[in-house]
Amino acid sequence: xxxxxxLVQIAVTLLALWxxxxxxxxxxxxxxxxxxxxxxxxxxxxxxxxxxxxxxxxLVVGVWAMRHSFGTWGVSGAHYTVSALIAALxxxxxxxxxxxxxxxxxxxxxxxxxxxxxxxxxxLALFQLWTGWGLVRMFLLP
Numbered sequence: 001x002x003x004x005x006x007l008v009q010i011a012v013t014l015l016a017l018w019x020x021x022x023x024x025x026x027x028x029x030x031x032x033x034x035x036x037x038x039x040x041x042x043x044x045x046x047x048x049x050x051x052x053x054x055x056x057x058x059l060v061v062g063v064w065a066m067r068h069s070f071g072t073w074g075v076s077g078a079h080y081t082v083s084a085l086i087a088a089l090x091x092x093x094x095x096x097x098x099x100x101x102x103x104x105x106x107x108x109x110x111x112x113x114x115x116x117x118x119x120x121x122x123x124l125a126l127f128q129l130w131t132g133w134g135l136v137r138m139f140l141l142p
Contacts (some may be wrong), residue, residue: 002069002140005062006132012054013052013125019047020122023115031113045101048118052094055125059083059090070072089121 019063022044028037062083067073096114100107 002065003015005058005065008054008061008142009058009132010129012051012058013122013129014049015047015054016122016125019044019051019116021120022047024141026111027115041101044067045097048097049094052090052097055086055121059087076131076135079128079135082128082131086121086124086128089117089124093118093121 011097022040025037026039026041026044029039063073063080066075066080092115096110096117100111100114
């Protein structure tokens with residue numbers, strides 16, 4: 001039962017690396033003038049939504065699993081604390097991405113803000129993999 005959370009989060013984080021790679025292509029095109037770089041807009045939007053909603057669903061499952069298994073939440077320390085920050089960044093990333101997708105026009109800062117937010121989100125997710133591995137060793141492995 002407790003294995004569901006780490007397995008889903010690992011899969012979603014691997015998918016996030018691919019989505020981020022697509023975003024980097026866009027940054028190269030827009031900011032460095034590399035016109036030969038193609039940006040798959042619709043694929044980036046679709047899989048970006050999957051990643052953000054997957055992280056949020058995984059967070060909910062993780063909190064529920066800890067509550068169900070241990071009778072409380074927050075026992076995982078930094079892993080739990082960082083998940084609250086991730087929840088906020090997921091909302092910000094989803095909202096900014098939705099606006100960029102729905103209202104297509106030249107912008108000065110929103111796309112940069114979106115990219116920086118989601119880069120921070122990916123960095124925090126990688127940190128969560130590291131702290132989560134410690135929890136897996138402590139609670140799930142003999």
